Amino acid sequence: MNSIKDLIGVDFPLFAFSHCRDVVAAVSRAGGFGVLGGSSFTPESLETELRWIDEHVDGKPYGIDILIPEHQTLGGELNMDRLMGQIPPKHVDFTVDLLQRHGINAGPGDVVTRQLPATLPEVGEALMDVAFRHPIRLIVNALGIAPPSMLSRARAHGVPVGALVGAKEHAIRQVQAGVDIIIAQGGEAGGHCGEVSTLVLVPEVIRAIAPIRPVPVLAAGGIMTGAQMAGCMAMGAAGAWTGSVWLATTEAETSEVFREKMVAATSRDTVRSRTRTGKPSRQLRSGWHAAWDSTGSPGALPMPLMAMISIPTFELIDKAAERPEAPARDLVTYFVGQGVGLVENVRSATAVVQEFKEDFADAVGRMMAFVEDDR
Amino acid sequence: MNSIKDLIGVDFPLFAFSHCRDVVAAVSRAGGFGVLGGSSFTPESLETELRWIDEHVDGKPYGIDILIPEHQTLGGELNMDRLMGQIPPKHVDFTVDLLQRHGINAGPGDVVTRQLPATLPEVGEALMDVAFRHPIRLIVNALGIAPPSMLSRARAHGVPVGALVGAKEHAIRQVQAGVDIIIAQGGEAGGHCGEVSTLVLVPEVIRAIAPIRPVPVLAAGGIMTGAQMAGCMAMGAAGAWTGSVWLATTEAETSEVFREKMVAATSRDTVRSRTRTGKPSRQLRSGWHAAWDSTGSPGALPMPLMAMISIPTFELIDKAAERPEAPARDLVTYFVGQGVGLVENVRSATAVVQEFKEDFADAVGRMMAFVEDDR
Numbered sequence: 001m002n003s004i005k006d007l008i009g010v011d012f013p014l015f016a017f018s019h020c021r022d023v024v025a026a027v028s029r030a031g032g033f034g035v036l037g038g039s040s041f042t043p044e045s046l047e048t049e050l051r052w053i054d055e056h057v058d059g060k061p062y063g064i065d066i067l068i069p070e071h072q073t074l075g076g077e078l079n080m081d082r083l084m085g086q087i088p089p090k091h092v093d094f095t096v097d098l099l100q101r102h103g104i105n106a107g108p109g110d111v112v113t114r115q116l117p118a119t120l121p122e123v124g125e126a127l128m129d130v131a132f133r134h135p136i137r138l139i140v141n142a143l144g145i146a147p148p149s150m151l152s153r154a155r156a157h158g159v160p161v162g163a164l165v166g167a168k169e170h171a172i173r174q175v176q177a178g179v180d181i182i183i184a185q186g187g188e189a190g191g192h193c194g195e196v197s198t199l200v201l202v203p204e205v206i207r208a209i210a211p212i213r214p215v216p217v218l219a220a221g222g223i224m225t226g227a228q229m230a231g232c233m234a235m236g237a238a239g240a241w242t243g244s245v246w247l248a249t250t251e252a253e254t255s256e257v258f259r260e261k262m263v264a265a266t267s268r269d270t271v272r273s274r275t276r277t278g279k280p281s282r283q284l285r286s287g288w289h290a291a292w293d294s295t296g297s298p299g300a301l302p303m304p305l306m307a308m309i310s311i312p313t314f315e316l317i318d319k320a321a322e323r324p325e326a327p328a329r330d331l332v333t334y335f336v337g338q339g340v341g342l343v344e345n346v347r348s349a350t351a352v353v354q355e356f357k358e359d360f361a362d363a364v365g366r367m368m369a370f371v372e373d374d375r
Numbered sequence: 376m377n378s379i380k381d382l383i384g385v386d387f388p389l390f391a392f393s394h395c396r397d398v399v400a401a402v403s404r405a406g407g408f409g410v411l412g413g414s415s416f417t418p419e420s421l422e423t424e425l426r427w428i429d430e431h432v433d434g435k436p437y438g439i440d441i442l443i444p445e446h447q448t449l450g451g452e453l454n455m456d457r458l459m460g461q462i463p464p465k466h467v468d469f470t471v472d473l474l475q476r477h478g479i480n481a482g483p484g485d486v487v488t489r490q491l492p493a494t495l496p497e498v499g500e501a502l503m504d505v506a507f508r509h510p511i512r513l514i515v516n517a518l519g520i521a522p523p524s525m526l527s528r529a530r531a532h533g534v535p536v537g538a539l540v541g542a543k544e545h546a547i548r549q550v551q552a553g554v555d556i557i558i559a560q561g562g563e564a565g566g567h568c569g570e571v572s573t574l575v576l577v578p579e580v581i582r583a584i585a586p587i588r589p590v591p592v593l594a595a596g597g598i599m600t601g602a603q604m605a606g607c608m609a610m611g612a613a614g615a616w617t618g619s620v621w622l623a624t625t626e627a628e629t630s631e632v633f634r635e636k637m638v639a640a641t642s643r644d645t646v647r648s649r650t651r652t653g654k655p656s657r658q659l660r661s662g663w664h665a666a667w668d669s670t671g672s673p674g675a676l677p678m679p680l681m682a683m684i685s686i687p688t689f690e691l692i693d694k695a696a697e698r699p700e701a702p703a704r705d706l707v708t709y710f711v712g713q714g715v716g717l718v719e720n721v722r723s724a725t726a727v728v729q730e731f732k733e734d735f736a737d738a739v740g741r742m743m744a745f746v747e748d749d750r
Contacts, residue, residue, distance in 0.1 A: 167643055168716065188572040196642040197563040197572040199606070200597040200713045204642055207717070222575040231574070231606035233745060234738040267571040267579055268542055338575045341543065342582070363609040364746050367739045370608060 004216050004238045007160050007180065008033065008137045009061040013239025014229060014356050015183075015218060016349070017065060021049045021056075022251035023349045028060040030353035035140060039067040042115075043126040050134040063138030063162075064131045068124035068147050080114055087112060087305050090298045095313055098291050103327040104320045106313075113312045120304065125149065132157050138181070140164065143192060143279075145177050164220065164241075166194025171205040175212045182209065183241045186221030190244045190337035192281045193272065198222050198232070206236045224339040226359025234367070244337045249349045257321045257332050258284070259346050267341030276310045276335070278303030284340065286333035288317075379591050379613045382535050382555065383408065383512045384436040388614025389604060389731050390558075390593060391724070392440060396424045396431075397626035398724045403435040405728035410515060414442040417490075418501040425509040438513030438537075439506045443499035443522050455489055462487060462680050465673045470688055473666050478702040479695045481688075488687045495679065500524065507532050513556070515539065518567060518654075520552050539595065539616075541569025541576070543583040546592075550584045557584065558616045561596030565619045565712035567656045568647065573597050573607070581611045599714040601734025609742070619712045624724045632696045632707050633659070634721050642716030651685045651710070653678030659715065661708035663692075 004013045014032035018024055024034030036053065038046055053062060095111045124147070131139060132153055139154050140162035141147070154161045160180035165171045171182050184205040186198025196204070198221035206217050219232035220241035229240035247254045248262045261284055271285040275292040278301055283289070291297060300306050320328035347355075379388045389407035393399055399409030411428065413421055428437060470486045499522070506514060507528055514529050515537035516522070529536045535555035540546045546557050559580040561573025571579070573596035581592050594607035595616035604615035622629045623637045636659055646660040650667040653676055658664070666672065675681050695703035722730075 168641060186572060186574070188575055194643075196713055196716070197561060197574065197597055199561070199573045199603060200563055200599075200642045200716060203600060203603060204716045222572055224575075225578060225610075227610045228574060228578060230742065231609040234606040234609050234742050235600075235602045236738075236741065266543060267575045268569075338571055341571070341575060341579045361746075363611075364742045366611065367605065367609050367742055371736075371739050 004181075004218075007216070008063070010239075012353075012357060012360075013218070013233075014226075014353065015063075015239060015241040016246050016353075017241065017243040018246045018252070020246070020251055020253040021053050023246045023249060024062055025053050025056040026251060026349035027246075027353055028057050028062045030350050031060075031357070032353050033061060033063065033138070035063040035065050035138065037067075038064045038127050038131060039124075039142075041127070043123075043130050046127055046130045047133075050130065050136075054134060061137035063140065064136050065140040065142055066124050066127050066131070066150075067142045068121055068144075068150070083305065083308065084112060084114070087301065087308065088298065091301060091309060094298050095309055098288075098331070099313065099316060099328075101327075102287070102317075102320070102331055104316055106316055110316065111309055111313045113308050115311075121147065128153060132159070138162055140181075140183065144170075145173060146179055151178050162218075164192075165205065166192075166201070167196060168201070168204045168208040171209050171217075172212065175209045175215050179215070181216050181218065181238075183218045183220050184237075185241070186219075187272070188267075188282070188338040189221035190247075190270070190282050190340075191335040192277070192279055193221065193337075195272075199235075202232055202237050203235050222337050222339040224342040226356035226361075227363040229356060230360045230363035230367075243335075244339050245343070245352060246349060247334065247336060248343045248346050249352060250346055251349050254334060255318050255321065255332065257318075257329055258334050261286075261332065262336065262340050262343045263345060265336075265340045265343070267338040270336060270338050270340060274300035274306065276306065276333075278306035281335055282337055284333045284336045287330035288333050291331075379556075379593075382591070383438070385614075387728075387732060387735075388593070388608075389601075389728065390438075390614060390616040391621050391728075392616065392618040393621045393627070395621070395626055395628040396428050398621045398624060399437055400428050400431040401626060401724035402621075402728055403432050403437045405725050406435075406732070407728050408436060408438065408513070410438040410440050410513065412442075413439045413502050413506060414499075414517075416502070418498075418505050421502055421505045422508075425505065425511075429509060436512035438515060439511050440515040440517055441499050441502050441506070441525075442517045443496055443519075443525070458680070458683065459487060459489070462676065462683065463673065466676060466684060469673050470684055473663075473706075474688065474691060474703075476702075477662070477692075477695070477706055479691055481691055485691065486684055486688045488683050490686070496522065503528060507534070513537055515556075515558065519545075520548060521554055526553050537593075539567075540580065541567075542571060543576070543579045546580040546584050547587065550587045550590050554590070556591050556593060556613075558593045558595050559612075560616070561594075562647070563642075563657070563713040564596035565622075565645070565657050565715075566710040567652070567654055568596065568712075570647075574610075577607055577612050578610050597712050597714040599717040601731035601736070602738040604731060605735045605738035605742075618710075619714050620718070620727060621724060622709065622711060623718045623721050624727060625721055626724050629709060630693050630696065630707065632693075632704055633709050636661075636707065637711065637715050637718045638720060640711075640715045640718070642713040645711060645713050645715060649675035649681065651681065651708075653681035656710055657712055659708045659711045662705035663708050666706075 010033040016027040019037040027034040162181035163174040163179045164183045187195040216238035218241040219237035385408040391402040394412040402409040537556035538549040538554045539558045562570040591613035593616040594612035
């Protein structure tokens with residue numbers, strides 16, 4: 001099996017998924033591996049971000065994550081008017097009313113975006129056009145089987161392909177489809193996730209794919225410390241894939257209100273809900289979920305329609321929440337895993353990598369001491 | 376902090392929870408620590424079981440688990456007729472009809488037990504009377520704060536008290552109440568469980584109780600291999616608490632049909648449901664859950680009423696399921712964690728302990744090799 005170091009050139013196999021270029025560059029510079037979440041950008045803005053990373057990463061390796069769902073239930077050709085026509089008025093009215101009750105005056109036109117959803121295959125292809133013009137060392141698809149075009153284009157550029165999976169069956173299909181790195185993501189993870197825990201999923205996936213083809217498996221879901229990373233690698237993982245821990249860094253794109261909520265939260269303050277993207281994804285529990293899950297709620301729309309509401313709506317919420325004591329603060333939420341319970345303060349991304357390395361070394365030392373004592 | 380070895384005399388800190396005396400004795404003899412689930416017994420039958428263990432454990436340490444919930448919503452004095460009067464006829468009729476549809480002829484009197492629920496405090500006290508007459512080295516309460524009588528009686532006998540917790544707040548309260556060992560059980564566990572995963576809960580609990588009093592924390596939930604055990608200990612756990620893995624041993628009390636289902640299951644084949652005991656507990660998904668969760672179901676009753684139905688009903692189901700091709704097989708289920716996806720065959724408990732030790736050593740070796748490579 002190719003080691004992770006051989007495959008992508010990382011020393012300390014700590015993978016940091018972030019939508020923030022500063023985090024990506026800082027982690028890679030510190031010896032980890034930053035992965036830019038590309039699906040929140042347009043092709044033009046992605047070009048800007050990647051050029052900035054190239055200029056700030058000191059030649060260290062980094063990667064990109066693009067979210068192309070295998071199953072998109074809409075069908076038919078790409079037509080923004082048609083997509084908007086599929087959003088029922090009651091969902092728009094519900095959103096406008098919810099904002100109103102939290103001190104935000106907005107009209108129906110303010111809570112639905114006309115921007116193309118990044119999760120449409122056509123957008124994914126355009127983002128890949130940009131990505132492969134840069135020296136990326138990994139490309140990851142976060143939803144379903146990596147599309148054939150991603151695999152063939154990555155092959156042509158000599159870039160390994162990674163895929164996130166939440167179930168053993170999906171890992172088997174991904175390996176059969178040809179991916180080079182599996183990211184086994186437990187149900188405690190922030191964002192889109194399944195229901196099997198990291199502790200169970202990682203060994204189950206490693207065991208399931210071993211007879212097919214030797215592929216490194218990264219552990220994901222709930223990992224916020226170097227000790228957890230060491231624990232997962234003791235189980236056979238080739239490294240750790242992390243996301244939530246970077247949201248509480250000084251560089252992160254998150255709002256100050258959200259970072260304050262992260263520090264205050266325990267591991268029980270998250271919820272797995274369809275009410276942000278249309279697919280089940282774990283988020284910090286807020287008034288948003290209380291409202292959408294209440295009786296009288298019209299319920300979540302499928303992907304990508306739900307995001308066409310939630311993206312502009314959360315821009316309004318986050319802006320309104322900047323005012324101290326603003327009622328909109330109750331609605332503030334973002335994708336985050338149960339590991340949020342381990343966040344105690346906001347630090348720089350560089351400091352987080354350093355602490356991972358120290359915790360990791362301590363954990364290995366703990367294991368060696370236990371074995372020594374036993375003799 | 377007292378080490379687990381000093382506290383209870385175990386060499387390899389693998390704790391095996393089982394309702395089966397054979398498993399308890401075999402695990403302790405092999406160097407682990409067997410814990411008998413005491414709440415499925417009457418005081419008389421518990422006396423028989425513990426005497427048998429004393430005769431078969433070769434002087435090795437073992438423990439007992441008694442389930443005394445902190446909150447029992449019934450109130451009032453203990454009166455079997457009154458308890459039975461609280462079971463609505465529609466729940467009895469639903470159960471009789473469900474059995475009928477699976478080829479089991481039973482009347483309303485067959486699906487409700489008149490036996491005292493083991494989860495009543497009075498029964499718990501009587502079980503403790505028996506337990507403390509034997510050389511137990513640990514007593515554990517599995518639901519809520521250990522009652523003061525358990526703590527004071529254990530103190531008098533010099534027996535450490537353990538407590539299962541599914542959330543950091545509960546761990547803090549347990550340590551403040553005086554327990555000696557915390558078992559941090561993730562939501563992937565079989566039986567009664569919370570929603571936070573083992574990988575997150577273990578470090579969160581360790582960190583939360585450290586400022587109060589140094590108490591060893593065992594990791595529980597999803598642990599089926601020595602590599603997972605090593606992973607949890609790398610995170611700072613003092614050992615592993617396991618349950619489901621022993622259900623697939625040759626000694627176990629489980630039926631052959633259930634063990635076959637375990638081998639066939641993946642980690643996604645469990646469900647967290649109130650329909651067996653009245654509190655959320657994880658079980659193998661079967662036709663039982665499909666029926667109780669369907670429209671037209673009367674819904675689960677609170678503890679202990681639900682168990683007064685499910686205990687006699689599953690005796691009928693398991694008996695009927697012994698016949699090949701019996702429709703009752705569809706209903707067969709039992710408490711089991713997501714780790715069921717890691718069960719590949721049925722072995723002896725002694726062989727399982729041995730494999731844990733080998734996997735554990737391999738995992739430690741893996742960590743040492745990674746650190747060596749890195750130099």
